[in-house]
Amino acid sequence: MEPVLEIRNLNVDYGLGDKAVHAVRDVNLTLHRGEVLGLAGESGSGKSTLAYGLTRLLAPPGVITGGEVVYHPERSPAYDVLRLTDNELRAFRWAETAIVFQGAMNSLNPVHKISTQLTDVLRAHEPKMSEHSRNARAREMLKVVGISPDRMEAYPHQLSGGMRQRVMIGMALILQPQVVIMDEPTTALDVVMQRQILGQLIELRERLGFSVIFITHDLSLLVEFSNRIAIMYGGRIVEEAPASTIYRDALHPYSKGLLGSFPALRGPRRELAGIPGSPPDLAGMPSGCSFHPRCPKAFDPCSANIPVLGRPGTPDGSVRSVACWLHPVPAGEE
Amino acid sequence: MKYFLQRIAFYLFTAWAAITLNFFIPRLVPGDPVQSLIAKFRGQLSSEAINSLYVLFGLDDDRSLWSQYIDYWGQLFRGDLGLSFTFFPAPVSQVIGDALPWTILLVGVTTIISFLLGTSLGVVAGWRRGSWADGLLPVTTFFSSVPYFWLGIIAIYLLAGPDSFFPSSGGFDSGLIPAWDQYFIPSAIQHSLLPALTILISSVSGWILSMRNMMVTVSSEDYITVAHAKGLSERRVAVGYAARNALLPNVSGFALSLGFIVGGTLLVEIVFSYPGLGFILLQALGAKDYPLMQGIFLIITISVLVANLLADVAYMLLDPRTRKEG
Numbered sequence: 001m002e003p004v005l006e007i008r009n010l011n012v013d014y015g016l017g018d019k020a021v022h023a024v025r026d027v028n029l030t031l032h033r034g035e036v037l038g039l040a041g042e043s044g045s046g047k048s049t050l051a052y053g054l055t056r057l058l059a060p061p062g063v064i065t066g067g068e069v070v071y072h073p074e075r076s077p078a079y080d081v082l083r084l085t086d087n088e089l090r091a092f093r094w095a096e097t098a099i100v101f102q103g104a105m106n107s108l109n110p111v112h113k114i115s116t117q118l119t120d121v122l123r124a125h126e127p128k129m130s131e132h133s134r135n136a137r138a139r140e141m142l143k144v145v146g147i148s149p150d151r152m153e154a155y156p157h158q159l160s161g162g163m164r165q166r167v168m169i170g171m172a173l174i175l176q177p178q179v180v181i182m183d184e185p186t187t188a189l190d191v192v193m194q195r196q197i198l199g200q201l202i203e204l205r206e207r208l209g210f211s212v213i214f215i216t217h218d219l220s221l222l223v224e225f226s227n228r229i230a231i232m233y234g235g236r237i238v239e240e241a242p243a244s245t246i247y248r249d250a251l252h253p254y255s256k257g258l259l260g261s262f263p264a265l266r267g268p269r270r271e272l273a274g275i276p277g278s279p280p281d282l283a284g285m286p287s288g289c290s291f292h293p294r295c296p297k298a299f300d301p302c303s304a305n306i307p308v309l310g311r312p313g314t315p316d317g318s319v320r321s322v323a324c325w326l327h328p329v330p331a332g333e334e
Numbered sequence: 335m336k337y338f339l340q341r342i343a344f345y346l347f348t349a350w351a352a353i354t355l356n357f358f359i360p361r362l363v364p365g366d367p368v369q370s371l372i373a374k375f376r377g378q379l380s381s382e383a384i385n386s387l388y389v390l391f392g393l394d395d396d397r398s399l400w401s402q403y404i405d406y407w408g409q410l411f412r413g414d415l416g417l418s419f420t421f422f423p424a425p426v427s428q429v430i431g432d433a434l435p436w437t438i439l440l441v442g443v444t445t446i447i448s449f450l451l452g453t454s455l456g457v458v459a460g461w462r463r464g465s466w467a468d469g470l471l472p473v474t475t476f477f478s479s480v481p482y483f484w485l486g487i488i489a490i491y492l493l494a495g496p497d498s499f500f501p502s503s504g505g506f507d508s509g510l511i512p513a514w515d516q517y518f519i520p521s522a523i524q525h526s527l528l529p530a531l532t533i534l535i536s537s538v539s540g541w542i543l544s545m546r547n548m549m550v551t552v553s554s555e556d557y558i559t560v561a562h563a564k565g566l567s568e569r570r571v572a573v574g575y576a577a578r579n580a581l582l583p584n585v586s587g588f589a590l591s592l593g594f595i596v597g598g599t600l601l602v603e604i605v606f607s608y609p610g611l612g613f614i615l616l617q618a619l620g621a622k623d624y625p626l627m628q629g630i631f632l633i634i635t636i637s638v639l640v641a642n643l644l645a646d647v648a649y650m651l652l653d654p655r656t657r658k659e660g
Binding site: 095098101109110111155171 | 554555562563566570579652
């Protein structure tokens with residue numbers, strides 16, 4: 001499969017110098033054209049920071065300290081997003097990579113009409129477009145996400161939470177980006193609305209063909225909606241595999257813990273088990289594997305050395321990787 | 335619109351309550367203010383004036399409080415606020431009418447300049463926080479905590495004097511007659527510079543601080559991040575998204591400060607002996623000039639109410655959330 005976004009050795013710190021907190025460490029992740037990549041982890045695992053980092057939206061004191069984010073446009077050569085100038089970056093944003101944020105309620109500017117907020121993207125990116133066609137495009141996007149176009153002149157406070165998030169999704173697709181990053185887009189919504197919106201999103205993806213990075217702490221959602229899942233812990237990716245593989249046969253004890261913390265819809269009843277302890281303090285990370293203090297299967301090397309993310313020597317040879325001393329990378333491979 | 339009418343009804347009620355209080359307060363003052371005034375102005379008050387004083391204070395015994403109250407309203411609508419004692423025999427309405435333009439021009443113009451200047455500087459300081467603009471903060475904190483009359487005294491001490499360009503008191507050269515001519519206007523402007531500067535320096539800091547803080551608060555809102563992510567120009571994000579939202583509390587603060595133009599800068603006018611309303615109020619207080627005080631309080635009350643109404647209207651125009659359909 002063709003990659004559309006490659007994250008290489010991305011490091012993000014909060015703060016500078018000795019007191020800096022490493023929120024994202026050496027993350028390597030590839031998003032392929034047309035796929036839904038799920039990114040899961042507890043609060044504070046660095047998943048949102050990763051999303052903000054790769055779009056260069058980090059608010060101070062967040063700094064990208066290293067790495068590359070290589071974007072592959074459909075027809076022109078690839079480039080590193082982190083090296084774009086301010087003007088290039090502005091042109092890149094939304095046109096190539098759009099984001100839907102977690103705050104469904106606060107993502108829209110309360111003092112401007114929906115129409116203004118939909119069309120100012122077009123005004124910024126396609127200045128030659130006429131007023132009339134801008135409005136037509138905005139109405140069309142509302143229709144795409146299932147909102148009546150006569151809501152164009154509404155203000156955000158006149159819409160429900162679900163409608164606002166749909167407006168945001170419509171806004172994200174208005175320039176037909178290649179990549180849409182969804183940062184917990186449905187956490188503020190009720191379960192029914194959550195499913196509706198996700199179903200709609202999957203349908204739109206099949207129709208328009210964009211790729212999605214879907215960030216959530218709800219692994220059960222990802223199992224259902226994504227093609228591949230990457231699991232983050234303490235700023236690192238600890239396991240990455242196709243969704244069904246993770247669901248059936250997670251290798252990392254942390255992934256197993258996450259999977260064990262929600263009930264399966266079908267199959268035999270089993271006891272739900274949480275993960276004991278709490279996520280690590282990013283300012284004082286444990287030595288070795290950062291999960292070892294909470295890990296039920298920790299043994300000698302875990303506290304001493306950081307496990308490398310790599311392909312474990314699994315018999316079936318599926319494309320997956322894990323960073324765990326229980327599943328060491330065979331020598332010579334990475 | 336319904337909301338707007340509700341507000342208007344509320345303000346009419348408040349105005350009625352304030353005016354009614356204004357009617358009753360002199361009648362609650364122990365003793366007889368007219369007698370003490372007659373004693374003070376012995377031989378100078380005509381019997382007509384004394385009668386009208388009695389009517390004004392509601393001390394003409396043969397009439398009920400209710401009919402006095404009706405008369406009082408009738409007088410108000412005719413613009414008749416009684417006679418002033420300090421500026422006898424000038425009617426209160428004329429005394430206030432003479433002083434009001436001075437105050438409105440001096441304080442009104444400086445308040446507007448101060449608001450516009452302070453808010454724009456606050457937008458810049460809030461948007462570019464962490465840069466040179468932060469150097470502005472200690473200075474503004476200092477000036478916003480300095481009382482402006484003290485600043486006025488210092489300004490007179492340092493800048494005004496017999497040989498200085500800045501006159502230390504008054505609203506115009508004593509040799510001139512107020513008129514719209516080429517002698518009077520420059521003199522009036524020259525006299526207003528120092529008080530205006532004093533008010534400006536001490537009030538602009540407050541606007542800078544509050545606008546900067548609101549900008550910082552608003553900058554961390556999700557819709558600002560969304561605006562950046564949308565690839566909008568820096569200017570559009572700063573003005574259309576951040577400043578547009580940060581402005582709201584400042585606008586209501588501005589409308590309220592317009593209400594206090596009339597009474598709020600009393601001390602500056604006193605320090606500079608500026609012939610505005612505050613200076614007149616000081617004289618009225620010193621002379622126990624009840625009609626004049628009553629008149630000035632009435633003007634202050636009305637201007638505060640009108641300013642509040644303006645604040646509501648401005649808010650309705652700027653914030654769609656306060657607009658209600660129907």
